[in-house]
Amino acid sequence: MMISAADLQLGLGCVVAGLVAGYIGALFGVGGGTVLVPAMLLFFAPFAPNTATVMHTALGTSLALIIPNGLMAALHQIRSGALDYRQFKQWVPFVMGGAVVGAILAHFCSADALKGLFTGYLFASAAFGALKHRFVRQGEIVTLPHAACRVGGPMIGMLSVLLGIGGGAFIVPFCQALRYPIKKAIALSSATTVVVGVVGAIGAIGMGWHVPGRMSFSWGYVNWLAFLLVMPFIVIASPWGVRTANRLPPQWVHRLYTVFLLTMGISMLV
Numbered sequence: 001m002m003i004s005a006a007d008l009q010l011g012l013g014c015v016v017a018g019l020v021a022g023y024i025g026a027l028f029g030v031g032g033g034t035v036l037v038p039a040m041l042l043f044f045a046p047f048a049p050n051t052a053t054v055m056h057t058a059l060g061t062s063l064a065l066i067i068p069n070g071l072m073a074a075l076h077q078i079r080s081g082a083l084d085y086r087q088f089k090q091w092v093p094f095v096m097g098g099a100v101v102g103a104i105l106a107h108f109c110s111a112d113a114l115k116g117l118f119t120g121y122l123f124a125s126a127a128f129g130a131l132k133h134r135f136v137r138q139g140e141i142v143t144l145p146h147a148a149c150r151v152g153g154p155m156i157g158m159l160s161v162l163l164g165i166g167g168g169a170f171i172v173p174f175c176q177a178l179r180y181p182i183k184k185a186i187a188l189s190s191a192t193t194v195v196v197g198v199v200g201a202i203g204a205i206g207m208g209w210h211v212p213g214r215m216s217f218s219w220g221y222v223n224w225l226a227f228l229l230v231m232p233f234i235v236i237a238s239p240w241g242v243r244t245a246n247r248l249p250p251q252w253v254h255r256l257y258t259v260f261l262l263t264m265g266i267s268m269l270v
Contacts, residue, residue: 009046009047010043010044010047010215010216010225010226011225011229013042013043013044014040014043014225014226014229014230015229015230015233016039016043017036017039017040017043017226017230017233018229018230018231018232018233018234018236018237019233019234019236019237020035020039020237021035021036021039021230021234021237022233022234022235022236022237022238022240022241023237023238023240023241023244024241024260025234025238025241026237026238026239026240026241026242026245027241027242027244027245027253027256028241028245028253028256028257028260032062032065032066032069032166032234033062033063033066033163033164033165033166034122034125034165034169034261034264036058036061036062036065036164036230037058037059037062037118037163037164037165038118038264038267038268040057040058040061040062040226040230041054041055041058041115041268044057044058044215044223044226047215047216048213048214048215049213049214049215050211050212050213050214051111052110052111052213053111053208053211053213053214053215053221054111054215055111055114055115056106056107056111056114056204056208056211056221057208057214057215057218057221057222057223058164059106059114059161059162059163059164059200059204059221060164060200060201060204060205060208060220060221060222060223061221061222061223061226061227061230062164062165063161063164063196063197063200063201063204063222064197064201064204064222064224064227065197065227065230065231065234066165066166066193066194066196066197066200066201067194067197067198067201068231069166069193069234070166070190070191070193070194070196070197071194073190073193074187074190074191074193074194076190077186077187077190077191078187078191080187082183082184082186082187083184083187083188083190083191084143084184084187084188086143087143087144087184087188088188088191088192090143090144090146090149091144091149091153091188091192092153092191092192092195093153094149094150094152094153094154094157095153095154095156095157095160095167095192095195095196096157096195096199097153097154097157098153098154098155098156098157098158098159098160098161099157099158099160099161099195099196099199099200099203100157100199100203101154101157101158102157102158102159102160102161102162102200102203103161103199103200103202103203103204103206103207104203104207105158105162106161106162106203106204106207107203107207107208107221109162114162115268117162117163118163118164118268119265119268119269121159121163121165121169122261122262122264122265122268123261123262123265125169125261126258126261126262126265128173129254129257129258129261130258140179140180140181141178141179141180143180144175144178144180145178148174148178152174156170156171156174157196157199160196160200161196161199161200161203164200166189166192166193166196166197167189167192167193167196168189168190168193171185171188171189171192172185172186172189175188175189201222204220204221204222205219205220205221205222206220207220207221208220208221208222
């Protein structure tokens, strides 16, 4: 297979996206999807024969990239003993069901609808970051209420796939609002992220398999060239973000994160 100049440009764009996602993700402690989806949307646009598939491909590829990152985080949580297996087994079927629904809905949503949803998520995240101290409740519970899992799990799974993110941005605040211990919430989020990534990526591949006008090197809505190029550069750039975060006062990191979310949201509107 001949590799064209356009493919080389796409590859360079993926490298830049990986570096930016790794640095920003580590600097602010956010999941890759929040950074990767806008970055890939920008770099994919000139190379897709059918621009209507660009947003879907950005979401699907982001979900695939979540799997190895989430798996490393989940294994760390398991080794530390923070993951409550009983809670995970009670919780994850509801998330999986929502993720399946999200994969189906994403296929039938227009690119503009998905882009609008993601833009709304960025602005909502910025607002929540500014007001989250008001949602902290005192005390702790041992397990999440089954009713909360039954209602929250499907919603989180569905929204995570529709947004191309792992779900940590929803799971940890959801658990905190219910007074579930923060360390257990982070462990539950890490393990759930892997499930969301697997279900979402499989759904993106299957639902987009026969869609015409997809980019080169794509399986359905997952671009495997981007996957292979972005992943190592996320790993390379992550330590840079960690070092920057350690040098800045926490309040500055928080303010920069809010500005970053607002900037990304505004750029999605242009």
